[in-house]
Amino acid sequence: MSVMTGAPKRATRQTAGPVLALGHRSRMRRLVRWAFLVPAAAYVLFAFAIPIIYNLVLSFEQTSPATVSHLTAPFAGWSNYTTTLKDPIADSAIVRTFSFTVLSLLFQFIIGFSLALLFNLRFPLRRFARSLILVPWLLPLLVTGTIFKFLFQLQGGAVNQILHDLHLIGQPIGYLLSPGWAYVTVLITNIWIGVPFFTVLLYSALQDVPAELLEAARIDGAGPWQRLTRVTLPIIRPVIEVVFVLGFVFTVKVFDVVIGLTQGGPANSTQLIATWAYNLTFQNFEFGQGAALNTVLLLIALVAAPLYIWLNRETLRGDYL
Amino acid sequence: MTPKLRRRLAAVAASIAALAALVVLLFPLYAVVVASFETNSQLFGASTYSFFPSVWTLSNYSVVLSQQGGHVLSSLIIGLGTTVLTLAVSVPAAHALARYRFRVTALLVGSLLIAQILPSIVIANSMFLVYHRLGLLNSYVGLIIADASYAVPFGILVLRAFMLGLPGDVISAARVDGATEMQAFYRVVLPMSRSAIITIALFAFLNGWGDFIFALTLLNGNTFEPVTLSIYTYLGEFSQNWGEAMALAVFAVLPAAMLLIAAQRYIAAGLTVGSVKG
Numbered sequence: 001m002s003v004m005t006g007a008p009k010r011a012t013r014q015t016a017g018p019v020l021a022l023g024h025r026s027r028m029r030r031l032v033r034w035a036f037l038v039p040a041a042a043y044v045l046f047a048f049a050i051p052i053i054y055n056l057v058l059s060f061e062q063t064s065p066a067t068v069s070h071l072t073a074p075f076a077g078w079s080n081y082t083t084t085l086k087d088p089i090a091d092s093a094i095v096r097t098f099s100f101t102v103l104s105l106l107f108q109f110i111i112g113f114s115l116a117l118l119f120n121l122r123f124p125l126r127r128f129a130r131s132l133i134l135v136p137w138l139l140p141l142l143v144t145g146t147i148f149k150f151l152f153q154l155q156g157g158a159v160n161q162i163l164h165d166l167h168l169i170g171q172p173i174g175y176l177l178s179p180g181w182a183y184v185t186v187l188i189t190n191i192w193i194g195v196p197f198f199t200v201l202l203y204s205a206l207q208d209v210p211a212e213l214l215e216a217a218r219i220d221g222a223g224p225w226q227r228l229t230r231v232t233l234p235i236i237r238p239v240i241e242v243v244f245v246l247g248f249v250f251t252v253k254v255f256d257v258v259i260g261l262t263q264g265g266p267a268n269s270t271q272l273i274a275t276w277a278y279n280l281t282f283q284n285f286e287f288g289q290g291a292a293l294n295t296v297l298l299l300i301a302l303v304a305a306p307l308y309i310w311l312n313r314e315t316l317r318g319d320y321l
Numbered sequence: 322m323t324p325k326l327r328r329r330l331a332a333v334a335a336s337i338a339a340l341a342a343l344v345v346l347l348f349p350l351y352a353v354v355v356a357s358f359e360t361n362s363q364l365f366g367a368s369t370y371s372f373f374p375s376v377w378t379l380s381n382y383s384v385v386l387s388q389q390g391g392h393v394l395s396s397l398i399i400g401l402g403t404t405v406l407t408l409a410v411s412v413p414a415a416h417a418l419a420r421y422r423f424r425v426t427a428l429l430v431g432s433l434l435i436a437q438i439l440p441s442i443v444i445a446n447s448m449f450l451v452y453h454r455l456g457l458l459n460s461y462v463g464l465i466i467a468d469a470s471y472a473v474p475f476g477i478l479v480l481r482a483f484m485l486g487l488p489g490d491v492i493s494a495a496r497v498d499g500a501t502e503m504q505a506f507y508r509v510v511l512p513m514s515r516s517a518i519i520t521i522a523l524f525a526f527l528n529g530w531g532d533f534i535f536a537l538t539l540l541n542g543n544t545f546e547p548v549t550l551s552i553y554t555y556l557g558e559f560s561q562n563w564g565e566a567m568a569l570a571v572f573a574v575l576p577a578a579m580l581l582i583a584a585q586r587y588i589a590a591g592l593t594v595g596s597v598k599g
Binding site: 033047048119126147282302 | 331332333336338339340342346347349352356365369370372406413414418421423429430433434435436437438439440441442443445446448450454467473474477502506533538548549552556566570573577578580581585589
């Protein structure tokens, strides 16, 4: 899992010191060790543990704008969950989040892997091209959403202009005005954002495929396609797994792009779980229902957790376990 | 066809394909820069899109420079604050988790991996209410704490992996020479981890600078607002002020562009260890 840990195992390790005398100095030393962890522990508690637990509590409470100033509200049982999940908008947002994630990952992989194979060839300017390709990944996501909103405009939009100039369409298309097209537009934007990530990770994996192995396969009569499927793909499979898990984690929580492009519209046709949960909480002030939908999102994201931890098993093991 | 000629042709074909891919991937950025020099009537409601307009104007920039300076400054403060907080929290923790044996190491690393997965909107939802009680809404401190939630788990995990790779002998030697644990950390571990720390710092900055979700939920716009929120409000329901929004977008993408030129090595390193955004 060199992609994840990025570090070779430490050759010699520092032993924890003699534990015989738990005297003053030794206790002092242990305190220093724990002191290094205090800021991180405090941060994780405040920024992750408390919000997640509080979100769970909220999802079982009867909240209203009046209860905002109190930390607790009356117990509501499962009613937030039943109300939220009975709502067809939330249901379609959940289904849409799934299809959106699957389609995003599929196209990001196909395009990213093709580009990785391309950059693996020798040609002039390839280093230059490889660094420029990172740009879409680094932009603020809301800015990307806004830029694509501009490109996909009905009147005077670049996309309509290009398709018109190529004689592919007669009339300009209102991409952000029709539900089906709006979904496709958000999808295209998200794919554009993720392609550099897939490309760079898969490219660095391709670099690690031993040239002698490919050469040996070639001498044995394997064609390019066979070399790809029988030699390259099995070798880089661990990286492919990592890329898909990270891609999944990244895509289920897409928010900024949707808000920047469509704000979930038209007619809620591009609402994903994250954006609809935002709407429930911050537009409708239904904190309990928003929290319930957030718990659903949390559970979906956590599906990736066992896999993610398994892929990072060497990191977890460190030198010590 | 000689093998040499074939190789040449393949290189040319690959160059052309790479160029085509770059055009598609970078066209949106070109379009923003061009649009930032156009007037609103050229941009909104125009019947055609011109790839290279005949009339250029600086008016968007003069408006943005006179009205948006404060927002750019806010974004800078948020980006730098996020960087400082991320490093202050993650560097010592990474050191401890790499160097010392704790019973809870696996548990801590495992929870950091899970923290990386948590969607920001889940945190923002309840953090709003907590902040409301603590009076942290509309404050830099509150926003920076929230924004660091992208980079802190990532920072600890990446730095720890890097520090596990440092030769333990050097640290032991420093200790034998009479350095305290703190001195060994400052004088040996920190300088040796420089490149990894720079990578984390860059990503923390870009995360703070580019954050939108926490700015949208934890600020009401009356005290200060970062550039991302400002772009969003520019294109709100009642205005279609594309020219100025695009000029502001150019400012918003500037740090990423500059860092890519100045510190590409570190950016690429951060990407290969799997940085998860938002």
